[in-house]
Amino acid sequence: YTPEIEPQPTWCPGCGDFGVLKSLKGALPEVGRTPEETLLVTGIGCSGKLNSYLDSYGFHTIHGRSLPVARAAKLANPGVEVVAAGGDGDGYGIGGNHFMHTARENHDMTYIVFNNEIFGLTKGQTSPTSPKGHKSKTQPHGSAKTPIRPLSLSLTSGASFVARTAAVNPNQAQRILKEAMEHDGFAHIDFLTQCPTWNKDAKQYVPYTDINESEDYDFDPTNRAEAQELMRETEDKLYEGEVLTGVYYRDDERPSYQQEKQQIGEMPEEPLAERYFDGDYEWERSYDQFIDKHK
Numbered sequence: 001y002t003p004e005i006e007p008q009p010t011w012c013p014g015c016g017d018f019g020v021l022k023s024l025k026g027a028l029p030e031v032g033r034t035p036e037e038t039l040l041v042t043g044i045g046c047s048g049k050l051n052s053y054l055d056s057y058g059f060h061t062i063h064g065r066s067l068p069v070a071r072a073a074k075l076a077n078p079g080v081e082v083v084a085a086g087g088d089g090d091g092y093g094i095g096g097n098h099f100m101h102t103a104r105e106n107h108d109m110t111y112i113v114f115n116n117e118i119f120g121l122t123k124g125q126t127s128p129t130s131p132k133g134h135k136s137k138t139q140p141h142g143s144a145k146t147p148i149r150p151l152s153l154s155l156t157s158g159a160s161f162v163a164r165t166a167a168v169n170p171n172q173a174q175r176i177l178k179e180a181m182e183h184d185g186f187a188h189i190d191f192l193t194q195c196p197t198w199n200k201d202a203k204q205y206v207p208y209t210d211i212n213e214s215e216d217y218d219f220d221p222t223n224r225a226e227a228q229e230l231m232r233e234t235e236d237k238l239y240e241g242e243v244l245t246g247v248y249y250r251d252d253e254r255p256s257y258q259q260e261k262q263q264i265g266e267m268p269e270e271p272l273a274e275r276y277f278d279g280d281y282e283w284e285r286s287y288d289q290f291i292d293k294h295k
């Protein structure tokens, strides 16, 4: 399907979401994926518009629920490249439970969290990554809450690939997205995206250090303890005005959820999507049952 008129993004001028779109458009051909082989599942928020602007299959779900939909799609049709996306409120707040358990089970997909430290679409309310003391309409005296630690939470929950990048550098973001999509397992990217309309104070604009390229950060991303220590330092420094980015952790040995299911004989050889949509009896049987039930 090729739309005659390509939809134009309605994000505000200067929004970091443009950087996510640009880097994703650059990374997909690099991993050799066509639009027909790609599914982009989004939640609710400014980030949720992402699949309207990418020429691939898309599923705009409800708030915080992109991950269960993405999991189901990948299990039913493992040949599809599945990318899920949402904001920091959508992913770490409303969908926090799904985030933890999708990471724990190591489902094979890439999860992009647009982290602009507020709820953007609903006009700037405090989110799980807003810094302590941040003033908004919902917290006019300043947030009393310590922000969530997204990288540490991801690692502790069981993600096998954890990275942070920033929309101000789409080149680095494209590199990290490519690595994440090539990784077999749950790849989480905390993507710093500036919101010039509602959160001018966020540190998403300041120059960043790439920990994979800087000589100041000599560490091994396959070493869990080293990654954990560097993540905590990164999360603290963000709110002090220093931005560190890069791939923090990767475990290429751990089997994905799907691989583990296949090993114990619980995953059919033939993908579910092919069983149901090749016109075989399974599809007809389920259709007949549905019709009978609703007569």
Ligand code: SF4
Pocket (backbone or CB within 6 Å): 010, 011, 012, 014, 015, 016, 017, 046, 116, 120, 121, 194, 195, 196, 197, 198
């Ligand atoms: Fe981007 Fe913020 Fe505008 Fe939403 S409100 S489109 S996050 S700048």
